[in-house]
Structures are given as C-alpha cells and as structure tokens.
Amino acid sequence: MAYAAERKVAELAVQRACRLAVAVADSNKNSTITKDDSSPVTVADFGCQATIIAAIKNCFSEDPVVGEEDSDALRSKDSLRERVWSLVQDAVNSGSGETETIGELTTSEAMLDAIDAGNYEGGNKGRMWALDPIDGTKGFIRHGQYAVCLALLVDSEVVVGVIGCPNLPVDPSNPEGETGVIFSAVKGQGAFQRALSSDVATPISFSDVQSTEDAVFCESVESGHSAHGTQSKIAELLNISKPSVRMDSQAKYCSIARGDGDIYLRLPVSDTYQEKIWDHASGNLLVSEAGGKVTDMFGNDLNFGVGRTLKNNKGVIAASNLLHQKVIDAVKQITSQN
Numbered sequence: 154m155a156y157a158a159e160r161k162v163a164e165l166a167v168q169r170a171c172r173l174a175v176a177v178a179d180s181n182k183n184s185t186i187t188k189d190d191s192s193p194v195t196v197a198d199f200g201c202q203a204t205i206i207a208a209i210k211n212c213f214s215e216d217p218v219v220g221e222e223d224s225d226a227l228r229s230k231d232s233l234r235e236r237v238w239s240l241v242q243d244a245v246n247s248g249s250g251e252t253e254t255i256g257e258l259t260t261s262e263a264m265l266d267a268i269d270a271g272n273y274e275g276g277n278k279g280r281m282w283a284l285d286p287i288d289g290t291k292g293f294i295r296h297g298q299y300a301v302c303l304a305l306l307v308d309s310e311v312v313v314g315v316i317g318c319p320n321l322p323v324d325p326s327n328p329e330g331e332t333g334v335i336f337s338a339v340k341g342q343g344a345f346q347r348a349l350s351s352d353v354a355t356p357i358s359f360s361d362v363q364s365t366e367d368a369v370f371c372e373s374v375e376s377g378h379s380a381h382g383t384q385s386k387i388a389e390l391l392n393i394s395k396p397s398v399r400m401d402s403q404a405k406y407c408s409i410a411r412g413d414g415d416i417y418l419r420l421p422v423s424d425t426y427q428e429k430i431w432d433h434a435s436g437n438l439l440v441s442e443a444g445g446k447v448t449d450m451f452g453n454d455l456n457f458g459v460g461r462t463l464k465n466n467k468g469v470i471a472a473s474n475l476l477h478q479k480v481i482d483a484v485k486q487i488t489s490q491n
C-alpha cells in the first residue's frame with residue numbers, strides 16, 4: 154500500500170507525543186508562555202514538536218518539516234529546557250516497541266535541533282511534513298479538546314494525515330466513556346479511527362444527513378479565531394436548529410469526519426490573518442477520505458503550496474459532499490449582506 158511506512162511512522166510519533174501531552178495535562182504544570190503574536194505555547198507544544206520531528210528525521214532524513222514552534226524560548230531559559238527534556242525522555246521511555254521504528258532522542262541539544270528543524274518555508278515541490286504539535290493550545294490549557302496533528306504533503310497535496318485527540322471520546326455515543334482517539338487517512342485509502350489504547354482501527358465516514366435542517370454545526374471555542382456572529386446567521390439561514398458544538402482544534406475535522414457533527418465553519422474575523430497550513434492539512438485529508446469536502450469560504454480548494462500559510466485562501470468550510478454546496482451558497486448570501 155502506498156505510504157504505509159509514512160503512515161506507520163506518523164502514527165507512532167503522534168502516539169508518543171500524545172503520551173507527553175497527557176503527562177503535562179495530568180501534572181497540571183503547563184508552564185505557559187506567551188508568544189510575540191500574544192498566543193500561548195506550553196512545554197507540551199515544545200516537547201511534542203521535538204519528539205515528532207526527531208521521528209521524521211530518523212526515518213525520512215531528507216524530508217523538510219513545516220512546524221509551528223521554534224526553540225528560542227528554550228535556548229534562553231535553562232529551567233524551561235530542562236523541564237521539556239525531562240518530558241521528552243519520559244515519553245520516549247514509556248513507549249513499548251516504538252523506538253525500533255522511530256528511534257529516540259539522546260541529548261537536550263538534539264531536542265532543540267529537532268524543534269528548529271520545523272523551520273521549512275513550505276512550497277509546492279516534493280515531499281514535506283506539516284506539524285502542529287499541539288493544536289488548540291488554549292483548549293489544552295483549559296483541559297478541553299486539543300489535537301496533535303501531522304501530515305505528509307507531496308507536491309502540495311496532502312497524502313497522509315494523522316490526528317491524535319487525547320480528550321475526545323472513543324465512542325461519541327458514550328461521551329463519559331474512554332477518551333483518546335487517533336485518526337488517520339492516506340490519499341485514496343479511506344479514513345480510520347482507533348482508540349489510543351488499541352491497535353484495531355475502524356473506518357469512519359460522514360453522517361448521511363441529507364438536509365441542513367438536521368445538521369450539527371461545529372465551530373471554534375475562541376471567538377477571536379472565527380466569526381461566531383456571522384456563522385450563527387448562516388446557521389439560521391440553513392434552518393439549523395440544534396445548538397452549535399464549540400470545540401478547540403482539528404478535533405472539529407475529526408468529529409465531522411466520523412458523523413459526530415456535520416458542518417465546520419471558520420469564517421475570518423480579520424482581513425489580515427492568514428490561516429496556517431498546520432492547522433488544516435491533516436483535517437483536510439481526513440474529511441475528504443471520509444466522504445466530505447473542504448474549501449475556503451468562496452468554494453476554492455485550500456492551497457497548501459504557497460508557504461507556511463494559506464495566503465491564497467480566506468476562511469474554511471468543511472462538510473459532507475451532500476451539504477457542502479448548500480453551505481457555500483448560504484455563506485455567499487450572508488457575507489454579501491455585510
């Protein structure tokens with residue numbers, strides 16, 4: 154099967170990173186710092202980026218990586234670096250059998266170099282990985298939803314997408330039951346989920362909701378990340394009566410891809426913000442392999458080949474193939490009134 158090795162490595166790397174994130178969440182010591190753009194980053198974001206890039210470099214040494222974080226804060230603060238290094242060692246040592254495939258990290262200097270190897274500028278030629286070590290950092294901090302997201306792109310097309318969601322229920326019909334799910338998709342091979350605790354993956358697909366009236370609408374928790382006011386007008390126009398589900402991270406893509414919701418809307422709140430490729434690459438493939446469609450707010454495909462951002466696109470709309478055009482039409486109608 155095409156990309157079997159890449160999928161295996163991506164799943165093992167994401168699984169190891171999920172253990173690290175869960176350890177940080179359980180310790181209640183997030184050690185959050187604020188980046189230049191005022192967004193938060195935690196020791197878990199750094200640790201996950203280090204472990205995942207080290208795995209990629211061990212297995213596919215030539216592949217470039219577009220990763221969200223850099224190591225500047227760790228290089229200038231010894232205590233922060235030591236904390237992340239200890240988390241990375243614990244995550245590596247607590248795995249069973251992973252090291253044979255994805256290797257390990259031997260020094261804290263190697264850890265810093267791995268984080269900084271995520272500095273690729275992107276582009277539309279050849280292979281590259283897009284990595285969001287913790288997507289939904291704000292959700293992670295408040296013990297809500299977050300996701301560890303890794304995608305392989307070839308000539309700017311996503312061919313492998315893996316998303317680990319430690320706080321998502323394995324069975325959506327039993328929200329109080331076991332949590333921790335890993336989603337994966339390979340281009341042309343379908344979309345799957347399995348419990349983080351299990352080796353058995355099952356296929357997932359969109360719900361067969363035929364009409365927007367019966368649809369469930371997903372959006373960000375953060376009102377600064379998408380335009381809640383405009384989105385509620387669109388929901389009204391589509392006769393959606395169920396309350397919208399607000400959730401941090403690419404767990405939204407995962408939820409709709411397994412029929413737990415139906416429509417993900419992310420309309421821009423500012424004219425200047427450019428969506429980042431690592432916030433959408435994995436979810437994009439998961440949705441299309443599960444029977445759905447992702448475009449920008451105008452119905453154009455997302456262009457992952459123009460750098461670290463989706464600078465040629467505005468907003469994101471994801472829905473089943475059946476509902477997608479109806480959502481595009483409603484977005485057009487409402488946004489042309491504004």
Ligand SMILES: Nc1ncnc2c1ncn2[C@@H]1O[C@H](COP(=O)(O)O)[C@@H](OP(=O)(O)O)[C@H]1O
Pocket residue numbers: 192221285287288289290291292372373374375377378379400401402403422423426428429432
């Ligand atoms: N003004 C803005 N508009 C849209 N997305 C934004 C934004 N500011 C930050 N983000 C992105 O929103 C992501 C979280 O999305 P969501 O709201 O769906 O959970 C963040 O990912 P990180 O948490 O990885 O930084 C960040 O990249």
Ligand SMILES: [Mg+2]
Pocket residue numbers: 192193221290
């Ligand atoms: Mg961030």
Ligand SMILES: [Mg+2]
Pocket residue numbers: 285287288289431432
């Ligand atoms: Mg993100």
Ligand SMILES: [Mg+2]
Pocket residue numbers: 198221285286287288289290
């Ligand atoms: Mg992130």
